Amino acid sequence: MFKIFKPLLIIFLLQNIIYSQEIVTSPIKLMSKEVSSNTATPIEQSNTQELSQSIEEQIDKQNRLVEEVINNINNESYLITLANKEQYENDINFLTNRINANKIQKNSLAIARDELKIFYLKHKIEYEQNLKSIIIGKQEFKDKKFFEDLLQRNIKSLEDFKIDDYTALYESEIKNVNNKISMEFIDNYIEIYNQKHTQLFILQYLYSNIKKFRASNFFIDEFNLKYIINKIDSLKGISFVSSLTSYHLNFSIGELFVVLMIIIFFRLLNRYLIVIITSFISKIFIQNKNTREEESILFNLKEAINSPLIYSLYLFSIQLSIFIIVKDQNFINAIMPWINTIYIALLTWAVYAILNIAINIYAQNLLEKYQNVRKEMIVFILKIIKVVLIILVILFLFTQLGLDVKAILASLGVGGIAIALAAKDTLANFFASLNIMTDNSFSQGDWIKTSDFEGTVVDIRMRTTRIRTFDNAMITVPNSQIANAHILNWSKRIIGRRIKMNISITYESKMEDILNLKRDIYDMLSNHPKIATNQNINISRTRAFEAIKREDLEGIKNTLLVFIDEYSSSSIDILVYCFSKSPNWEDWLITKEEVIVEISKLVEKNNCEFAYPAQTIFLKKENEMKKEIEEI
Numbered sequence: 001m002f003k004i005f006k007p008l009l010i011i012f013l014l015q016n017i018i019y020s021q022e023i024v025t026s027p028i029k030l031m032s033k034e035v036s037s038n039t040a041t042p043i044e045q046s047n048t049q050e051l052s053q054s055i056e057e058q059i060d061k062q063n064r065l066v067e068e069v070i071n072n073i074n075n076e077s078y079l080i081t082l083a084n085k086e087q088y089e090n091d092i093n094f095l096t097n098r099i100n101a102n103k104i105q106k107n108s109l110a111i112a113r114d115e116l117k118i119f120y121l122k123h124k125i126e127y128e129q130n131l132k133s134i135i136i137g138k139q140e141f142k143d144k145k146f147f148e149d150l151l152q153r154n155i156k157s158l159e160d161f162k163i164d165d166y167t168a169l170y171e172s173e174i175k176n177v178n179n180k181i182s183m184e185f186i187d188n189y190i191e192i193y194n195q196k197h198t199q200l201f202i203l204q205y206l207y208s209n210i211k212k213f214r215a216s217n218f219f220i221d222e223f224n225l226k227y228i229i230n231k232i233d234s235l236k237g238i239s240f241v242s243s244l245t246s247y248h249l250n251f252s253i254g255e256l257f258v259v260l261m262i263i264i265f266f267r268l269l270n271r272y273l274i275v276i277i278t279s280f281i282s283k284i285f286i287q288n289k290n291t292r293e294e295e296s297i298l299f300n301l302k303e304a305i306n307s308p309l310i311y312s313l314y315l316f317s318i319q320l321s322i323f324i325i326v327k328d329q330n331f332i333n334a335i336m337p338w339i340n341t342i343y344i345a346l347l348t349w350a351v352y353a354i355l356n357i358a359i360n361i362y363a364q365n366l367l368e369k370y371q372n373v374r375k376e377m378i379v380f381i382l383k384i385i386k387v388v389l390i391i392l393v394i395l396f397l398f399t400q401l402g403l404d405v406k407a408i409l410a411s412l413g414v415g416g417i418a419i420a421l422a423a424k425d426t427l428a429n430f431f432a433s434l435n436i437m438t439d440n441s442f443s444q445g446d447w448i449k450t451s452d453f454e455g456t457v458v459d460i461r462m463r464t465t466r467i468r469t470f471d472n473a474m475i476t477v478p479n480s481q482i483a484n485a486h487i488l489n490w491s492k493r494i495i496g497r498r499i500k501m502n503i504s505i506t507y508e509s510k511m512e513d514i515l516n517l518k519r520d521i522y523d524m525l526s527n528h529p530k531i532a533t534n535q536n537i538n539i540s541r542t543r544a545f546e547a548i549k550r551e552d553l554e555g556i557k558n559t560l561l562v563f564i565d566e567y568s569s570s571s572i573d574i575l576v577y578c579f580s581k582s583p584n585w586e587d588w589l590i591t592k593e594e595v596i597v598e599i600s601k602l603v604e605k606n607n608c609e610f611a612y613p614a615q616t617i618f619l620k621k622e623n624e625m626k627k628e629i630e631e632i
Contacts, residue, residue, distance in 0.1 A: 031190045073213045082128045116188040151207040229254035259321040266317040304353030308346045337400030348389045429463040432479035446491035493555030496579035497588045504571035504611040517606040522562040530591040532558040532579045571611030
């Protein structure tokens with residue numbers, strides 16, 4: 001057994017020995033400025049130049065440097081000790097302004113000096129941000145490829161920077177020791193030269209020794225979807241079919257299997273995840289446990305987030321499937337903004353649904369406590385919130401597509417007059433809806449009548465108001481039209497719906513009996529429990545000045561009148577004028593029926609009779625008619 005594994009063990013150890021860089025054995029190519037001659041030379045020539053620091057000391061210093069960097073990454077001190085990015089950006093802005101000023105004066109040496117300093121600061125920002133990103137990547141358990149890509153990008157950025165473009169100017173200015181700008185240019189040149197090589201050394205060392213600051217993890221680095229796909233495609237009997245589908249259909253059997261498993265997994269996840277989320281959110285809104293309120297909130301929450309959550313999980317499964325099957329990176333980059341926007345739209349949908357439930361729960365308690373709170377105002381606020389959320393989703397889509405939102409808003413501001421003119425009717429209806437809300441002319445559920453329609457108010461929307469007529473038809477009226485109409489609101493009354501009738505009594509009835517009948521009718525109405533009178537309806541009065549009578553504002557009527565009204569053509573009429581307590585139509589009909597029945601009994605009691613339209617015709621005798629004819 002040992003003979004079999006011995007070659008593998010040797011290969012493994014050789015590989016680690018060859019590719020590991022545990023110890024640095026060569027110095028970095030740095031530059032040093034000599035004090036006596038004011039010239040700079042690379043440290044690698046230290047054997048001939050007799051610099052104060054030997055190569056062995058420099059290598060030892062380099063080893064301590066990389067160890068310090070790794071220790072700072074492992075203890076996460078760079079998140080605190082490294083300077084903030086904004087500090088460097090302020091210096092860069094200052095140098096940029098100075099470059100612009102020197103360009104006007106055509107001072108090329110000063111421009112080159114500041115350009116080198118800007119490069120130095122930018123590379124320092126990128127380097128320090130990468131060190132912080134490494135620490136954050138460790139905290140977020142990023143895979144090995146993340147760190148490799150991060151370090152590789154920084155290495156490439158440093159290698160792409162060509163300091164040779166300034167070398168000729170450096171060599172010409174190195175002997176000019178009396179010029180302050182020349183000295184500053186030389187210092188900046190040496191500074192960025194050393195920084196570039198030092199950062200390259202550290203980054204390359206980190207790239208080759210990732211395991212020193214991040215432990216290998218099979219489940220994060222290797223055990224992923226690609227690993228599973230490769231395992232399936234390598235199975236005997238599947239590998240051949242998978243190669244055919246990969247060539248002709250651009251996807252393998254392993255990819256197809258993983259996609260189907262993802263869809264099935266998220267379908268099963270929907271059943272349990274919704275219950276968990278609704279239970280968690282309901283704890284925020286529910287105060288009394290084990291009540292009907294809890295059941296109602298749980299049901300409404302489930303209904304609210306059910307669809308957004310299902311669509312989100314399906315979208316996520318589709319996104320994973322696209323990443324697995326589609327090989328064209330340009331296509332993926334093109335559809336990702338739309339996918340992200342759909343995510344935001346679904347999140348906005350869920351937030352609005354939860355907010356809608358929360359406001360409705362709070363509003364219901366508010367309406368029960370305060371009768372003056374208008375229900376349609378709450379509905380109107382919800383509609384405004386919905387419009388604002390939709391606008392935010394659209395703006396997010398614009399940013400995902402790379403459009404300049406500020407430019408779009410600026411263009412809308414310039415074209416605001418044209419938009420206002422084009423949408424003047426819509427704006428008029430919107431402001432009319434605000435007028436209806438503030439004037440309180442009518443509310444949702446009121447029975448109103450105008451010259452054009454009559455019915456019950458269904459709802460007041462941002463542009464129109466919907467009316468349900470009594471023959472069960474729906475009328476949609478622009479708010480600007482209804483705001484300017486004469487509105488008869490039958491629902492703006494608390495107590496009192498009028499009952500008016502004329503009781504016709506025959507002329508054959510005695511006047512004394514008619515007077516007794518009138519008094520009995522008045523007494524009957526005064527004592528009727530469903531008729532509003534001064535005895536059973538108390539209107540509170542205050543000593544303060546009242547600009548509007550309370551009974552007129554709130555709709556309270558308790559007038560009771562019973563009088564002999566007139567001599568009509570065939571009867572003596574008694575006027576009965578009163579109000580039922582309830583303004584409800586059905587209650588009013590019941591009260592009116594009871595009053596009619598009682599009046600009928602009182603008419604019979606007082607020996608009176610109801611009159612009906614009658615006409616008396618007097619005919620002359622036949623002999624009298626003949627005499628009149630002879631006389632003619």
